[in-house]
Structures are given as structure tokens and as C-alpha cells.
Amino acid sequence: MLKAVLVVTLPFVAEISTFSNTRSNLNTSTIECGSDVYFLRAASSVNILQKNTFRSMENLYRLDITDCYMREVRPGFIRNPKSLIVINFSRNRLSTIRAGVFVKSLTSLLLNNNDLESIEENAFSNIFIEYLELSTNNISTIENWFRNVTILRLHLNNNQITSLRKDTFREIRGLEDIYLDNNRIQYIEVNTFPNMKELHLARNYLYNIDFLGRTVLETLDIGFNRISCFRSFVILTKIKRLLIYPNPWNCNCLLGFWKLAWRYGIGYGDSQLFQQKSDTNLICLVAEHIDEQDKKLHEENFMRILYN
Numbered sequence: 001m002l003k004a005v006l007v008v009t010l011p012f013v014a015e016i017s018t019f020s021n022t023r024s025n026l027n028t029s030t031i032e033c034g035s036d037v038y039f040l041r042a043a044s045s046v047n048i049l050q051k052n053t054f055r056s057m058e059n060l061y062r063l064d065i066t067d068c069y070m071r072e073v074r075p076g077f078i079r080n081p082k083s084l085i086v087i088n089f090s091r092n093r094l095s096t097i098r099a100g101v102f103v104k105s106l107t108s109l110l111l112n113n114n115d116l117e118s119i120e121e122n123a124f125s126n127i128f129i130e131y132l133e134l135s136t137n138n139i140s141t142i143e144n145w146f147r148n149v150t151i152l153r154l155h156l157n158n159n160q161i162t163s164l165r166k167d168t169f170r171e172i173r174g175l176e177d178i179y180l181d182n183n184r185i186q187y188i189e190v191n192t193f194p195n196m197k198e199l200h201l202a203r204n205y206l207y208n209i210d211f212l213g214r215t216v217l218e219t220l221d222i223g224f225n226r227i228s229c230f231r232s233f234v235i236l237t238k239i240k241r242l243l244i245y246p247n248p249w250n251c252n253c254l255l256g257f258w259k260l261a262w263r264y265g266i267g268y269g270d271s272q273l274f275q276q277k278s279d280t281n282l283i284c285l286v287a288e289h290i291d292e293q294d295k296k297l298h299e300e301n302f303m304r305i306l307y308n
């Protein structure tokens with residue numbers, strides 16, 4: 001059966017009567033509705049989402065409060081969000097996520113481009129989140145945020161993360177893709193990651209990939225790190241596609257890898273973050289026949305590519 005969706009833009013005053021008990025400066029401009037509200041977007045600044053800001057909205061499936069200078073979301077900000085599946089709180093000023101704020105399973109929870117530094121213990125628990133977006137924040141450590149949660153795609157890129165422990169992701173079920181590019185990761189404990197499809201670790205400070213241990217992956221991006229050689233070649237045979245450039249490769253080691261890749265059908269190439277392809281034909285750094293001066297030149301050239 002076809003169901004007509006009427007799109008109306010209501011003035012602020014009318015919205016107040018639509019949403020019982022909204023506070024002060026909450027403003028909304030786009031409402032798609034039949035008799036109820038399905039999609040709600042805030043159009044001006046929203047400082048704090050108080051308890052019970054939204055209620056009696058059984059059909060609301062999407063809530064967008066973005067670019068609104070929002071600093072805080074309190075537990076219970078929405079009451080009985082039966083149909084809610086997308087929350088977009090990106091580009092605000094959130095500095096913390098309290099436990100008990102997100103209690104409903106969602107297809108997308110977007111918290112990127114905020115000022116997140118701390119996330120309370122069990123902030124993501126007893127729910128299913130298909131896509132959790134936490135990129136471009138100020139997160140330096142991942143504490144016990146997760147408990148009894150299913151997350152398929154997790155974005156933590158563009159943060160300040162320095163290390164990952166074996167138990168960091170252990171409580172998450174179903175993980176397929178993790179994005180950790182552009183952090184400050186130097187150390188990852190062995191077997192931190194479950195078997196997954198994609199692991200993105202470009203632009204960090206990694207010297208090796210020993211942390212994989214028994215992990216099986218489809219794609220691993222380790223471009224823009226400090227890797228000069230694979231210490232264990234056995235690990236590589238569990239990966240289908242390796243994005244290894246640029247890194248300060250030792251040429252002999254790389255030759256060994258190429259042979260192995262050929263033998264086991266491992267695909268390899270440039271990091272997904274590598275955009276200046278024309279700028280370089282420098283694949284490896286240290287070869288036996290290179291004299292000291294050439295080596296220095298190579299290194300400088302390479303560091304320019306790596307850290308520009």
C-alpha cells in the first residue's frame with residue numbers, strides 16, 4: 001500500500017505544541033509528518049538535551065541535531081523512542097558521553113566532530129549499533145565503554161589514541177570494520193582485534209604488525225607508519241589485501257614480501273589515505289648497494305612524503 005508523506009516546515013511556535021515540554025532554545029525546522037513526526041532536525045543552537053526533551057514520538061525514526069553547539073545530552077533525553085534508528089549528533093561540542101544516554105538499538109549513531117575526551121564506562125551497552133561514528137574527537141584512551149553490544153562498523157579515526165589493549169574491543173560482537181587512521185598508536189597488544197573484514201591503521205606510529213597474532217583479515221591498511229620490515233611472514237598469509245605504502249621499507253625485506261605475496265596471492269598497494277601518487281616512485285628506503293649520501297637523500301625525501 002502506498003502511504004503519502006507530507007513534508008511541512010513549521011514555525012517554532014507550532015513545534016512547541018508538537019513536542020511537549022521542549023526547553024528554551026531547541027529549534028526545529030524540518031518535520032516530515034503524517035499525523036506524527038518521523039524525522040526531526042534542529043535548526044539552531046541546542047545547548048543541553050534535558051531529560052524528556054522528546055516524548056510521545058512513537059514514529060520518529062531519525063533525529064538530527066548537528067552544528068548546534070550542543071554541549072551535553074542527558075540520559076532519558078528521549079522517552080520511549082520505539083522507531084528511532086538514526087541519531088546524528090555530529091559537529092557539536094559534546095565532551096563526554098554518559099552511560100544510559102543511548103539505550104535503543106540503532107543503525108547509525110553519529111558522534112563525530114565533537115570534543116569527546118571521555119566516555120563513561122558501559123556507555124555503549126546492551127544494544128545493537130550497525131555504524132558507530134566517533135571520528136574527529138579528542139579521544140586518547142578507550143576504557144570499558146562496551147558491554148554486551150553488537151557493532152558492525154566502528155570509526156575512531158582522527159583522535160589521539162596511543163595504544164590498544166587485548167580487551168579494548170573484546171566485548172563487541174559482530175565487528176566487521178574498524179577505522180583507526182590518524183591517531184598516535186604506537187603499541188597494540190597481540191590479538192586485540194577479532195577476525196574482521198577491514199582494519200584501517202594508516203597514519204600512526206607502528207613499527208610492525210605483530211599485534212595481529214591469529215587475527216584473520218580481508219583488508220589491512222598500514223600506510224604512513226614506521227614499518228621497515230615484517231618480522232613474521234606467517235601473519236601475512238591471513239590477509240587478502242595489504243595496503244603497505246608508504247612506509248620506510250627496507251628494500252630487501254620488501255623483495256621477500258613480494259615473493260610471498262605472489263606465492264600466496266596476497267594483493268598489495270597504496271594506503272587509502274595516499275593521495276599524492278604522482279609525487280613518488282619511492283617504494284623502499286634502504287638497500288644494500290646505496291651509499292650513505294644517497295641513503296640520506298632518500299630518507300629526507302621519504303620523510304617529506306610521509307609527514308607532509
Ligand SMILES: *[C@@H]1O[C@H](CO)[C@@H](O)[C@H](O)[C@H]1NC(C)=O
Nearest residue numbers: 012025027028029043044045
Ligand atoms: C528557529 O528557526 C527559525 C527558522 O530557521 C528562525 O526564524 C527562528 O528565529 C529560530 N528560533 C529560535 C528561537 O532560535
Ligand SMILES: *[C@@H]1O[C@H](CO)[C@@H](O)[C@H](O)[C@H]1NC(C)=O
Nearest residue numbers: 064066067088090091108110
Ligand atoms: C550527519 O550530519 C552531518 C552534518 O549535518 C552530515 O554532514 C552527515 O552527512 C550526516 N550523516 C548521516 C549519516 O546522515
Ligand SMILES: *[C@@H]1O[C@H](CO)[C@@H](O)[C@H](O)[C@H]1NC(C)=O
Nearest residue numbers: 105125126127128148149150
Ligand atoms: C544484551 O543486549 C541485548 C540487546 O542487544 C538484550 O536484549 C539482552 O538482554 C542483553 N543481555 C544481557 C545479559 O544484559
Ligand SMILES: *[C@@H]1O[C@H](CO)[C@@H](O)[C@H](O)[C@H]1NC(C)=O
Nearest residue numbers: 115116117137138139140160
Ligand atoms: C584535547 O585533549 C588535550 C588533553 O588530552 C587538551 O590539551 C586539548 O586542549 C584538547 N583539545 C580539544 C580540541 O579539546
